Amino acid sequence: MAEKASPSSNSISLKTVDGKIFKVSPAIANQMLTIQPLIKDSDSSTIISLPDVAAFHLTKIIEYLEGKPAAAPSAVDAFEAQFVKDLSPEELKGLLIAVGYLKVNGLVDLMANTVAKLIENKSVEYVRKFFGVVNDFTPAEEAKCRQEHAWAFDGVDED
Amino acid sequence: MKNHCAQTSLSGVLLDELIFEILSWLPAILLLRFRCICKSWKSLISDPNFIKLHLQRAPKNANLILTLIGNHGKRSAISCLFRSLLHHKPSSPTTVIAENLHYRLKLMKHTGIGVSCNGLICLVRAFPRNFRGNEFHKYRVRLWNPVTKLFSKRSADLLVKVEGRAFDSAEFGFWYDKLTETYKVVAVLVDNGASVENLERTEVRVYGFGDNDDCWRKIHGFPVFPIQLHQDRKCVNDTFNWCICKSWKSLISDPNFIKLHLQRAPKNANLILTLIGNHGKRSAISCSFRSLFHHKPSSPTTVVAENVHYKLKLMKHTSIGVSCNGMICLVRAFPRNFRGNKFHKYRVHLWNPVTKLFPKRSADLLVKVEGRVFDSAEFGFWYDKLTETYKVVAVLVDNGASVENLERTEVRVYRFGDNTRCFVSA
Numbered sequence: 122m123a124e125k126a127s128p129s130s131n132s133i134s135l136k137t138v139d140g141k142i143f144k145v146s147p148a149i150a151n152q153m154l155t156i157q158p159l160i161k162d163s164d165s166s167t168i169i170s171l172p173d174v175a176a177f178h179l180t181k182i183i184e185y186l187e188g189k190p191a192a193a194p195s196a197v198d199a200f201e202a203q204f205v206k207d208l209s210p211e212e213l214k215g216l217l218i219a220v221g222y223l224k225v226n227g228l229v230d231l232m233a234n235t236v237a238k239l240i241e242n243k244s245v246e247y248v249r250k251f252f253g254v255v256n257d258f259t260p261a262e263e264a265k266c267r268q269e270h271a272w273a274f275d276g277v278d279e280d
Numbered sequence: 281m282k283n284h285c286a287q288t289s290l291s292g293v294l295l296d297e298l299i300f301e302i303l304s305w306l307p308a309i310l311l312l313r314f315r316c317i318c319k320s321w322k323s324l325i326s327d328p329n330f331i332k333l334h335l336q337r338a339p340k341n342a343n344l345i346l347t348l349i350g351n352h353g354k355r356s357a358i359s360c361l362f363r364s365l366l367h368h369k370p371s372s373p374t375t376v377i378a379e380n381l382h383y384r385l386k387l388m389k390h391t392g393i394g395v396s397c398n399g400l401i402c403l404v405r406a407f408p409r410n411f412r413g414n415e416f417h418k419y420r421v422r423l424w425n426p427v428t429k430l431f432s433k434r435s436a437d438l439l440v441k442v443e444g445r446a447f448d449s450a451e452f453g454f455w456y457d458k459l460t461e462t463y464k465v466v467a468v469l470v471d472n473g474a475s476v477e478n479l480e481r482t483e484v485r486v487y488g489f490g491d492n493d494d495c496w497r498k499i500h501g502f503p504v505f506p507i508q509l510h511q512d513r514k515c516v517n518d519t520f521n522w523c524i525c526k527s528w529k530s531l532i533s534d535p536n537f538i539k540l541h542l543q544r545a546p547k548n549a550n551l552i553l554t555l556i557g558n559h560g561k562r563s564a565i566s567c568s569f570r571s572l573f574h575h576k577p578s579s580p581t582t583v584v585a586e587n588v589h590y591k592l593k594l595m596k597h598t599s600i601g602v603s604c605n606g607m608i609c610l611v612r613a614f615p616r617n618f619r620g621n622k623f624h625k626y627r628v629h630l631w632n633p634v635t636k637l638f639p640k641r642s643a644d645l646l647v648k649v650e651g652r653v654f655d656s657a658e659f660g661f662w663y664d665k666l667t668e669t670y671k672v673v674a675v676l677v678d679n680g681a682s683v684e685n686l687e688r689t690e691v692r693v694y695r696f697g698d699n700t701r702c703f704v705s706a
Contacts, residue, residue, distance in 0.1 A: 221298045233301035241306060245316050252299070257319050266316045270428070272383040273312035275364075 133160055134168040141176040142168060149186045154224035171223070177212075178219035185228055205235045210251070213239065242278040300324060304333045308399065308427040309361065335398055343426055344660035345393060345401065346377070346675060348384070356384040357393055359426035362662055362673060365691050377675075383429060394452050396602075400425055400432075402454050402465065416441060421452060421465050423489065435487050438467055438496045462490040552600060552608065552633060563591040564600060566633035590636060601659050607632055609661050609672065623648060626657055628672050630696065639670075642694045643702045647676055669697040 133150040135143045150160050159169050171179065185204055190196040208216065217232040240248050249256060258266065267274060303311060303325065311334070315322045324330055343359040358380040365376055387393075387403075394402035400423045407418040417440040423432040454465040465487045485496040552566050594600075594610075601609035607630045614625035628642040647657065661672040676690040694702070 217298055217302075218295070221295060221301075229298075229301060233298065234305045237302045237305035240302075240310075242310065245313060248314060249317055254318050254321070256317070258316070263316055266322070270312040270315070272380070272429070273309050275379050277313075 131164075133163065135174075135179060136168050136170045137174050137176045137179050138172055139176050141179075143176075143179055143183065145183060149183060152186050152226040153182070154226070155222060173222040174219040175215070178216050181208075181216055182220065182223065182225055182228065186225070189227070201231050205231065210239055214252075244277045244280060247280040296320065296324065300330060300333075304330065304337045307338060307361070307363075308334070312428060343399075344658070344673060344675065345396075345426060346658055347387070347393060348381070355387040356381075357387055357426075358384045362660065362671075365673065365675075385424065385426075385429070394421075395454060397454055397463070398456050399427065400454075400463070402452055404452050419452075419467065421454075421467075421487065423454070423463060432463075432489055435465065435489065436494045436496060438485060438487070457488070460488065460491075462488045464488050467496065552603075562594040564594055564633070565591045592631065592633070592636070601628075602661060604662050604670075606634060607661075607670065609659055611659050613657075624657070626659075626674065628659060628661075628694065630661070630670060639696055642672060642696065645674055645692060645694070664695075667695070669695050671695050 132144040132146055133156075135145060135150070135156070137143070147160060151157055156169055156171075159167075163169065174182075181204075188200060188204075190200055205213065213232065213236055217229075217236055220228045220232050240251060243251070248254070256263070299321065303314065303321075306314075311325050315325050343361055344365065345357055345359050347355055347357050349355050358377065360376055360380050388405060390407060391403055391405045394404050396402070403422045403424050405420045405422075407420070419438040419440070421435040421438075424430075452465060452467050454463055456462075457464050467485045467487070485498055487496045552564055595612060597614060598610055598612040601611045603609070610629040610631050612627045612629070614627070624647040626645040626647070628645075630639050631637075645657070658675045659672060660675075661670055663669075664671050672694040674692045674694070676692065
């Protein structure tokens, strides 16, 4: 997973799916568990390609890893709330996929929790559409499944 | 590896493991709904590993259990989400309760609703006294999940020789034993009356759901001690109590540490016992299950005796209510003759049985009598993550709380730490 780049400091070069190259410090790169083993074998001229990560997502991930306050968890909460505040549902989903692929420390929980809030109390139809899930139940199977827990379908929020 | 630009669509189907992560943060009731999304979600939601993770992460204490009495005194239990009671989704509390009524659990005669743990509720059936020629009391326990409406198998029968014991003299608690991954039920059998002399016959029995030996094992050496267990006992989370050095002390009182600890600490680690002393004075003590059963550091007698030293003296008319996050709700119902019998008055305290701390008491809740029975308010409380406050909800039911007549059901909410200091109508 390497191609030569101009040797600079000991920063790691990451290449996104849309062809942008980011230079990050080993401390940052080490928090992406998926690429951790690649970092050991690489020198400053190595470029690691990230097939599932777009530049926008990597920018956000680096913003998170660099900006996350080290100590006080209350500051972390505030920082995390701010971090996800302005993201659209589509951006959140994309970022979750990128974060899931890179296995970024702490960020998987935050993103999964944030996406969970988007579908809280939504209808089955809404959630299928939201995640692009194909319904593989037959109508009879689905009706039976709904029948089994009919009380779970009261009070659904509007889509 | 060169430019391995896979054609993965970023907005397309999420990977299973990410779905796993997302769903683990949702309330249980939604998981029941989302079983119908597709086959792989359905199997994921019933996966034991998923269920374990979900128990850790899902919102705690999301349901209020109400007991209603219908025609001919038939009782039933319903569970309502706090969320739907308060946010009027889709409509008024009366409607929410009416909808849930449709799925009510009909309680058999002599069946009582006991403590809860991990979202499960302990149902105790006490058989009438005339069993086997009055020689034995018989009890049977089941666990009920009010969200999925599923039952555990029923426990083996617990037979207790009468020999002067009062009926209803067994008190039950239960908790999840992480080591064996089973639910354990503990029954404390108390002797008739509160006199010191015959308390020697107080016994502790344990039943494990899923254990191979399908029986109530006797635990030896339970206190020979002037205690009487009363109706009130709840299981609560354990919290911290170490004092090692100054830096630990400040760490341990850090609000953020407390939050993390609440997430991670063992759930349901304490049994709350209510003791009745001289002149009928009641007090509450908490013992950890661990110290009661594993005899650490010493015998259960010592454990209880030590804890009695730190007992909470209960005022008259104060009862121990539900628990959440290791806090226990104490409800004081003032006698009826308040303000010329026109109002019922209630006051709520939260109590941490481990730190022995009380937050401020609540404002008074005044309820016009108008034909309501006394003790017609049911209290529940939970921790609201958003506002980071504890909220108490009181559901006021009409006289008789009948299933057929719900019109005058009212819901009031009190928020600890709020400036308004009053019970707000929801």
